[in-house]
Amino acid sequence: MPRIFTLLASISIALGTIAPGSAAAQAFKSTIRIVVPQAPGGGTDLVARIVAPGLSSELKQTVIVENRPGASGQVGTQLVKNAPPDGTTILLAVDHSLIIVPLTVPGVRYNVQSDFVPLGQAVRTYWTLIIPPNADYKDFKGYVAAIRKEPNARSYGVPLAGGATKAIGEAVGKYAGVGLVEVPFHGSAPLLQNVLAGQVPAGMTGMPEAIAAHRSGKARVIAVSGSARTQLLPDVPTFKELGVDGLEFRTFVGFFAPKGLPSAMAQQFNAALRKTLADPAVQQKITQLALQPAPTTLEEASREVGEMAAFWKTALASPQ
Structure with a gap:
């Protein structure tokens, strides 16, 4: 009997050693x-x-x-x-x-x-609406007034076509009562270059790309997606605050x-x-x-x- 117990104990120890090793393998x-x-x-x-x-x-x-x-x-x-x-x-x-x-x-x-x-x-991150630093409009209210008045102001640049940017463009256009035109760029870098240079009246991009330009004064973020203001840009209102519905999403x-x-x-x-x-x-x-x-x-x-x-x-x- 002692030999049997010893054998069983040895098997148990061996299995205990092999099992974790097998899982790792x-x-x-x-x-x-x-x-x-x-x-x-x-x-x-x-x-x-x-x-x-x-x-x-x-x-x-x-x-x-x-x-x-x-x-x-x-x-x-x-x-x-x-x-x-x-x-x-x-x-x-x-x-x-x-x-x-x-x-x-x-x-x-x-x-x-x-x-x-x-x-x-x-x-996790959020989406932003940005405008050139030299734009006549300085906030969302001014931007909406501009696109209602001037058809040439109704295009907006995006880093990729469709999805969140299209949802934002359609929601803002519906709010303003005009149709906006999406202009796709190959990524956020060329989009920002064109917004900063004033080549497009506005842009919609992710917060990581927009926040540095906003903080340096090279561009202005005038609205963000999400259900509440982000701590990264506490001075910028959400679309929801501004009366634009359906843009509480995040990425x-x-x-x-x-x-x-x-x-x-x-x-x-x-x-x-x-x-x-x-x-x-x-x-x-x-x-x-x-x-x-x-x-x-x-x-x-x-x-x-x-x-x-x-x-x-x-x-x-x-x-x-």
């Missing part, structure tokens, strides 16, 4: 590629590069950032959808490319809820894996991400970009994606 085993479906230098790209070292440290693997821009985020997003669900290829994307593009562009071959596994939100930037990623790997990545985002140095770098760190659990991330998908499906359902 099923986790991240090689270099992790974070695909950003936007060009280098933008907000999403910078977030990826800020969190990559922390993820690398927590997951014990090399983490590289790879930019795959094109077709409003479709190129990089489709690449990740088609990648094997083994943890080697992860997407960091905004809701526009994941949710809005499939609802507005014919032929898009992915769906955020059926083709991807949400791994956690990284940051999330989150990590996604191809459908089929093992649950244990999703949990491990999410834990690594939340720990990275809890680092004060990481938080400081993110807030310096005018972004809000917004870590979530897997369940919270999935719920956020579902809510945003439902919001945009309803918001974009009316005929354009």
